[in-house]
Amino acid sequence: MIDSELSSKLSAYLDGELSEEDSRNVEEILRNNAQARAAFEDLRRTSAAMRGFYDVENDLDEASSSREAEVVERISRASARVVAVRSHRGRRMFLWVGGFLLLATLLVWGLRRLERSRSVGEMLRGVLELMESDHYELSSRTAGESELWQVGPRGRFHLRRVGGAGILHEGFDGRRTWRYVEGDRKVILLSGEAARVVREENPWKRLEAALWAAVDEEGNGETWIAESESGGERETIVLRGPSGKRIELSFDAEGGPAAVTLDGVAYVVTRRPALGDEAFTWETWAPGIPVEEAAR
Amino acid sequence: MEPNDATTDDDRDWELFLQADPGDQNAFRELVGRHFRAAIGFCTQVLNDPQLAEDVVQKGFVKLFGARDRYSRQARFRTLLFRVLLRLCINELQRKKVARPFTDLEDEESEPIQSRIKDGRGELPEEEVERKELGEMIRAAVMTLNPKHRAALYLREYEQLAYADVATALDATLSEVKIWIHRGRQAVQQRLRPYLERGERVR
Incomplete structure (x- = not known):
């Protein structure tokens, strides 16, 4: 009787699956151990018997042989069919994927275009909405630059004015930044590289000129004439412009505020007589954007 | 078979497998024909059911060809075929429980082999009877093994x-x-x- 480890080695040796060294060891054992030799012989005969058994099992009789061709043919056809179907499906899949990618590309391109035009449109609409309905609060003002905080229906809004002749306004309404340039005669909305005229006229400039005339008490004869009247607790400045246009600014004892509408745009003006050139502040220093009188 | 022949045969197998065109039935026929007997023998041994073996072999080839794009030459084609067939055989065994239980084999064995092996023309010659009897013993022993062990032994x-x-x-x-x-x-x-102890020739 041999142990199971040797038995396993004999099996592997029979199959030529041992390393050279293990093979030499097994051969040594077989030379010196009769039981191992007998076990190996049994293994060899068992293996031979099994091969014989499988040979017989796989030996097809005449009927099976003739049927073999028929089965091979059937399997070949089935295999060819599946390849054909896969190949057809592959082509179809390629077309589907290609079509899908094309559609997706077109969709993305279209959406981007739409988004771009919508974002310009929204920006413009946002500015116009602000012009019509929003409420502003001046938080600080320094020379050449101003900041405006607005709390409106669309959240907190920040507007910054950078001084200069062509004054640049930048705003952020919680969703996007927009800018517009205020010139002497035009207000231009900037959107990326695109610029769009919002107002052909800049009424603020006209009011500014009129008010300067009031301060100088000389009048700006060509355009506006200012007359100052004091009565009781209030001081009134009447501005007379071309085509019989008349604006009356009525300040309280402290110099303000006076609301005025010029060309459909509302302004709030505060008079600071002691400040010389700074005699007036226009709290609608964001030109073209009306301030609701009620809010003031 | 010489190693070179095996390599050449395997080259041809892979060439047929990867390039067979649905319009050319001969390529499919050649490849299936080259492995049909080995495949049937393998499945019959694992399943112990020749009819089911035939179905599994067909499924095996169809499965291989159906996923042809996913295979690359990393082993001999026949080895790959056996691998696919074994999975299918095990699935079939699990699904249909076709493996004959050992108790059935014992029952069959208890019946005298001579009384069962007849060709319809009378008693078989003694040598033929012994050969058949030996075959039944081996089959009974093999069928006590689990399918993977049976497959390993056969391969x-x-x-x-x-x-x-x-x-x-x-x-x-x-x-x-x-x-x-x-x-x-x-x-x-x-x-x-008993055969080994009698020292009989067991082929």
Whole structure:
């Protein structure tokens, strides 16, 4: 009787699956151990018997042989069919994927275009909405630059004015930044590289000129004439412009505020007589954007 | 078969497998024909059901060709075929429970073999009867093994595959294959003990 480890080695040796060294060891054992030799012989005969058994099992009789061709043919056809179907499906899949990618590309391109035009449109609409309905609060003002905080229906809004002749306004309404340039005669909305005229006229400039005339008490004869009247607790400045246009600014004892509408745009003006050139502040220093009188 | 022949045969197998065009039935016919008997023998041994073996072989080829794009030449084609077939056989065995239980085999064995093996023309010659009897003993022993062990034994003894190829075909490790083959032989050897002790020629 041999142990199971040797038995396993004999099996592997029979199959030529041992390393050279293990093979030499097994051969040594077989030379010196009769039981191992007998076990190996049994293994060899068992293996031979099994091969014989499988040979017989796989030996097809005449009927099976003739049927073999028929089965091979059937399997070949089935295999060819599946390849054909896969190949057809592959082509179809390629077309589907290609079509899908094309559609997706077109969709993305279209959406981007739409988004771009919508974002310009929204920006413009946002500015116009602000012009019509929003409420502003001046938080600080320094020379050449101003900041405006607005709390409106669309959240907190920040507007910054950078001084200069062509004054640049930048705003952020919680969703996007927009800018517009205020010139002497035009207000231009900037959107990326695109610029769009919002107002052909800049009424603020006209009011500014009129008010300067009031301060100088000389009048700006060509355009506006200012007359100052004091009565009781209030001081009134009447501005007379071309085509019989008349604006009356009525300040309280402290110099303000006076609301005025010029060309459909509302302004709030505060008079600071002691400040010389700074005699007036226009709290609608964001030109073209009306301030609701009620809010003031 | 010489190694070079095996390589050449395997080259041809892969060439046929990867390039067979649905319009050219001959390529499919040649490849299926080259492996049909080996495939049927393998499945019959694992399933112990020749009819089911035929169906599984067809499924095996269809499965291989259906997923042709996913295969690359990493093993012998026949090894790959055995691997696919074994999975299908195990699925079939699990699904249909076709493996004959050992108790059934014992019952069959208890019936005298001579009374069962007849060709319709009378008693078989004694040598033929003994050969059949030996075959039934081996079959009974083999059927006590689980399907993977049966497959390992068949691939080694009949297909003469190296342990490494058997491991690839059965998705097993070399150690597992070594143990399976050894245990399979032991099971058969035990069943053949009376023959071996008589020292008879057992082929």
